[in-house]
Amino acid sequence: MRDLTEIRWHGRGGQGVVTAGKLLAETAMAAGQYFQAFPDYGPERMGAPIRAYTRLSPRPITIHSQIENPDVVLVLDPTLLGTVPVTEGLKEDGILVVNTSMTPAEVRRVTGFNTGKVFTVDASHIAIEEMGRDITNTPMLGAFARATGLFDIQELSEQLRAWFGRRITQEMVEANIRALRRAAEEIQEG
Numbered sequence: 001m002r003d004l005t006e007i008r009w010h011g012r013g014g015q016g017v018v019t020a021g022k023l024l025a026e027t028a029m030a031a032g033q034y035f036q037a038f039p040d041y042g043p044e045r046m047g048a049p050i051r052a053y054t055r056l057s058p059r060p061i062t063i064h065s066q067i068e069n070p071d072v073v074l075v076l077d078p079t080l081l082g083t084v085p086v087t088e089g090l091k092e093d094g095i096l097v098v099n100t101s102m103t104p105a106e107v108r109r110v111t112g113f114n115t116g117k118v119f120t121v122d123a124s125h126i127a128i129e130e131m132g133r134d135i136t137n138t139p140m141l142g143a144f145a146r147a148t149g150l151f152d153i154q155e156l157s158e159q160l161r162a163w164f165g166r167r168i169t170q171e172m173v174e175a176n177i178r179a180l181r182r183a184a185e186e187i188q189e190g
Contacts, residue, residue, distance in 0.1 A: 003059060005150065006067040009052040010086050011076035016137030020076070021052040023141060027151055027159040028056045036061055049077075049084050056150065074144060075099060076123070076136045087113040097147050097187075099123035099136050104190025119147045121187040123179075130179040131172065138176040142183035153184050 007024070011017035018039045025037035036055040053067045069089045078100040080086055087096060092115040098107050104118040123139035130139075138160060145151045157177050164173045 003057055004061065004063075005056045005072065005148075006070045007054040007056070007072045007074065007144075008067050008070040008090075009054070009074050009076065010080050010084060011050060011052075011136075012046075012080075013048045013050050014046040015076050016135050017050055017052045017076055020074075020137035020141055021054040023137070023156075023159060023163055024054050024056070024144070024151075026163060027155055030159060030162075031151070031155060033058055034061050036064075040066060049080060070094065072097070072144070072148060074140055076140055078102070078124075081107070081110050087111045090116065092116060095119065095147050097121070097140065097143050099140060099143075101125070104188055108190070117147070117189060119143060119187050119189050121183045123183055126179050126182045126186065130182065131175045139179045139183035142180035143187045146184040146187045147189070153181055156180055 009017045009021050021037040025035035028035040034057045038053055040051040055061050069091055071091055072095045073086055073090050075086050075098040094116040096113055097119045100120050101122045104120050107118050107120055108114055121143045123136040124134050126139045127134055127136050141156055145153055145156055160176055161173055
């Protein structure tokens with residue numbers, strides 16, 4: 001891991017964007033890393049566009065501001081493409097991961113992000129098949145792990161069990177883990 005990895009999440013209220021950022025931060029903590037995880041939203045309601053941020057580092061983090069130039073951008077809702085500038089500030093060698101049935105080449109055309117790496121995964125389809133709901137945060141964590149190599153699926157699975165084990169049924173915990181694993185396997189790079 002580099003000294004600092006900055007991640008920006010885009011989604012809509014109710015899709016688990018903030019939870020995904022926190023889960024990633026908890027995984028970093030379990031791995032002995034430093035982290036920051038925080039949302040950026042105001043009085044928006046369910047369905048309104050929101051952003052969340054995560055910083056990861058093997059060293060203490062002294063920056064306390066929004067992330068302007070992320071290394072990684074994750075888009076949980078494909079309807080934001082073309083309406084929200086999701087690639088704004090994304091580093092030229094950055095990584096863009098989008099929940100969509102589009103190909104990475106199609107995402108490049110829509111976003112204009114012609115440098116770095118682009119990954120796509122149909123996290124909505126996976127979430128509906130595995131969990132019965134279009135909540136894409138855990139499949140997108142699997143896609144993140146595969147796209148960046150910062151965490152392995154087993155680390156994230158363990159964190160999901162710890163995080164969700166107190167909140168949802170064991171059956172739903174296992175459904176989330178299946179969704180996480182599937183997204184890591186089905187991700188496309190282009």
